[in-house]
Amino acid sequence: MIRYRPFRNSDPLALVGLWNQSVPDRGAVRPLRVHELDRHAFGTVCFDRAGLIVAERDGRILGYVHAGFGPDLPVESSAPFSFDPSLGTIAMLVVDHDVADPELARRLILEAERYLRSRGASVLYAGGQFPLNPFYWGLYGGSEGSGVLSGHSGFFQTLTAMGYEPVSTTVFLEFDLASPEPRDARTVLTRRQTRLVIEEDALPIHWWENQSLSEFHLTRFRLLARSDGTELARATTWDMTWFGRGDGRTRIGLSGVEVSSSHRRKGYGRYLVSEVIRWARERAWALVEVQTLATNQPALALYQTLGFVPIDQSTVYRLPAGLLDRFASA
Numbered sequence: 001m002i003r004y005r006p007f008r009n010s011d012p013l014a015l016v017g018l019w020n021q022s023v024p025d026r027g028a029v030r031p032l033r034v035h036e037l038d039r040h041a042f043g044t045v046c047f048d049r050a051g052l053i054v055a056e057r058d059g060r061i062l063g064y065v066h067a068g069f070g071p072d073l074p075v076e077s078s079a080p081f082s083f084d085p086s087l088g089t090i091a092m093l094v095v096d097h098d099v100a101d102p103e104l105a106r107r108l109i110l111e112a113e114r115y116l117r118s119r120g121a122s123v124l125y126a127g128g129q130f131p132l133n134p135f136y137w138g139l140y141g142g143s144e145g146s147g148v149l150s151g152h153s154g155f156f157q158t159l160t161a162m163g164y165e166p167v168s169t170t171v172f173l174e175f176d177l178a179s180p181e182p183r184d185a186r187t188v189l190t191r192r193q194t195r196l197v198i199e200e201d202a203l204p205i206h207w208w209e210n211q212s213l214s215e216f217h218l219t220r221f222r223l224l225a226r227s228d229g230t231e232l233a234r235a236t237t238w239d240m241t242w243f244g245r246g247d248g249r250t251r252i253g254l255s256g257v258e259v260s261s262s263h264r265r266k267g268y269g270r271y272l273v274s275e276v277i278r279w280a281r282e283r284a285w286a287l288v289e290v291q292t293l294a295t296n297q298p299a300l301a302l303y304q305t306l307g308f309v310p311i312d313q314s315t316v317y318r319l320p321a322g323l324l325d326r327f328a329s330a
């Protein structure tokens, strides 16, 4: 008989084994080491052992599900460690390939729903997406830790079979630094008008980012107007080398690309990302990865005109309100 119980300190070795067997190569870190899972899943300030539910039979762990919450918004470093219990997410589902029991994954999802509801969640999601990405950012879901990966069939097939509905899709794009440098006739003028400030080993922007990305050497790029120092655009990169364990290629993740709203469509976004590409090439990185919502046409167009290629996607799901308390009768 299968028993469903909360996480114990003796579980990580078995959980890493399941991860390395079941999580897709693309968009996730594989193989993963025990201390890395420990740091990014069980070592975060929002970890609650009751939210990581393990399925066990005769002392053998067959799968696990991990659910949690996002921070109170806006994320303020002056008020750290406060969470919003109204929105919950099922961040991970991993099940042993060798167990031919479709009921196992279903029961794990129901246990996660029970946990989230017991802590006060009134909307249940599956898949992380900032700010609802309490665990695994840095290990899963590419540069911004989002959604259920398209290659993670055991997870998304269970969700859709159980009535979860897709609510947003994120497109993952990649720039191969062996390809030619992007060119733009406006570059010379933009360079004259602006000043690029590159801050290596930058601090995370808030405690939420800090708990996931602090060990990945953040670099912040800020484009300032030469005339008065106004910030026109900004972006951050982090070292995603762990994601290259499958293909042996080094990579940086680009996140938080933003042009100040009054300065859009003037070429600053393209200039800033081109400068990030140049900086990465000089440091002999192999790839730059970025992601954006499939509905964000300006960002998609920006990346594609620069030569980024779509390589994958992930999806965030939501449970229809009518199914919120079904675990009670399961």
Ligand SMILES: CC(C)(COP(=O)(O)OP(=O)(O)OC[C@H]1O[C@@H](n2cnc3c(N)ncnc32)[C@H](O)[C@@H]1OP(=O)(O)O)[C@@H](O)C(=O)NCCC(=O)NCCS
Residues within 6 Å of the ligand: 256, 257, 258, 259, 260, 263, 264, 265, 266, 267, 268, 269, 270, 271, 291, 292, 293, 296, 297, 298, 299, 301, 302, 303, 305
């Ligand atoms: C996406 C964003 C960074 C683009 O910055 P920008 O400085 O306005 O873009 P640029 O002027 O450099 O435009 C470069 C190319 O991007 C595309 N583009 C930019 N804005 C666009 C828009 N509103 N609609 C369609 N294409 C657009 C075009 O292909 C453009 O080339 P073109 O001017 O030759 O047509 C900016 O709109 C932004 O900050 N958005 C909010 C934050 C965001 O969504 N960030 C991306 C998260 S991954």
